[in-house]
Amino acid sequence: MSKLPDLKQYITEEFIPDGNNDHLADDLDLIASGVIDSLGVLKLVAFIENTYDITLEPEEIDPENLKSIDAVSKLVESRGISLA
């Protein structure tokens, strides 16, 4: 079970045309696997900021922090937001 159900639902609805998220493991590299492209990463940033009401620092807006559900989870939790 993902710690970020909203995020998983968002990625499924926004980037997976057939809506099948069976392969969407929390540690799947979304960029390398082609689930999201560079425009998708920008959309993901906007989703994170709007959903969790945070403003990311420029250096935080980096593929390493955005490449998987796990990575995003760590990024959000580093701001003191509990996702458990």
Added chain:
Amino acid sequence: MQPKIKICGIKTVEEVTLLDDLDVSYAGVWHGVPQGKHNLDINQLVTLSTQPTRHLKFILVTMQHDMKLIANAVEKGCIEGIQLHGFHLPSLVGKIKSTFGEALKIYKVVHVKESKCVEDDLIDRYLDSGADVIILDSYQDTQNIGSTGISIEPEFVDDFLQKRNMAEKVMLAGGMEAHSMQRMVKKHPLYGFDIDSAARENGLIDANKVRELVSFMGE
């Protein structure tokens, strides 16, 4: 200060000489633009950007996100700046600035579609990361980014520039032509214009068109 003109997609030594003779500020050379109609390989990029010029400087235009490829092109070419034309992240802008310092200007393109800027929330962070100039360009979809010949609605540009009060750091791109440029210059102290289609006739750089664009900026 007179707005600068950049002509994008230069591919030949003859075009370099022509633009230099016509007092154009910048030539955009494409590298790392997959399927790009003006894309150059690294040898072509080096050949063009090392041509002796009086005033003309070169800007590397790229869609690449790979820092190694970007660094290779910057180090081998003789370029004044890099134009990040894709959906790049602020962290990459910061890495380029920290690697090359102020000697390399960073031009970050932001994309406008249907009067909405995709990266609107990130513009301040691009600037904070080291972007020197923001280029407003139109786009249709991820397969049609740059040199689309499609104009951004003037009302959007007016609102954007008035809201942000940073016209001196903004270049306009996307379907620019002489009269629309002149109209913008009268209203906003823009950094400049990024031009492709308006400088061409049948796909080739046209001296008369370029001359007209340059002369309009001086009026």
